[in-house]
Amino acid sequence: MTAPFFSPSFQNQLEQLLIWRRDVRHFRTTPLPTPVLDELLETACLAPSVGLSEPWRFVLVNDSRRRDAIRQNFMRSNTQELEGREGKDAERYARLKLAGLDDAPHHIAVFCETNPKQGRGLGRATMPQTTTWSAVMAIHTFWLAATARSVGVGWVSILNPQEAHAALSVEPNWQFLAYLCVGFPEQHANTPELERRGWEQRNPARRRWIQR
DSSP states (O other), X not given: OOOOOOOHHHHHHHHHHHHHOOBOOOBOSOOOXXXXXXXXXXXXXXXXXXXXXXXXXXXXXXXXXXXXXXXHHHHHHHHHHHHTOOHHHHHHHHHOOOOOTTTOSEEEEEEEESSOSTTXXXXXXXXXXXXXXXXXXXXHHHHXXXXXXXXXXXXXXXXXXXXXXXXXXXXXXXXXXXXXXXXXXXXXXXXXXXXXXXXXOOOGGGGOOOOO
8 A cells, every 4th residue: 555645735734733733712602514523533543553542531521411511520620720830930820721611612522441341451551551651642633634624623621530520420440631611712823822811831852852
């Protein structure tokens, strides 16, 4: 089988895709067209996984009561985070918008089945965390596919995992990884919002490689 040829133009577009992928907090409330979300999830499942275990588990959260439980979880967790900061750091934190839970039309929780039968344990004996990493790869694949369609994704990480797990009533052996807000963004940007708001800057030193 002949491998496809990816032209320099495509390579440049791929780099632009990575540059324009953003953690979105400001959404339009308009839902995505019906097939789009399914297509994005199907693309996410093309992600690599240890032993071909495909341990990711996507949960579409449509029920208003479950969404409200997640929202309350975020508010409690965010308050605790703010109380743990002092001075200007607390002031800067308080000004940040850290979730798009109210406006994003679609909510997706992502779990990992950490010890799935599929894959028969290949590659996990010495590094069992590889199933978790594989599920995170699926999140990133979903994110890039969404960006390519001008769809925004926001990862809400300020949550109590145990409470989120309980609120969504999933299998007890699934590990909660992420809660994603999904929808059309209010605006597009090629720089992180945290950078634009002065919270942090990219470090050029992180683009250097260590050789041994």
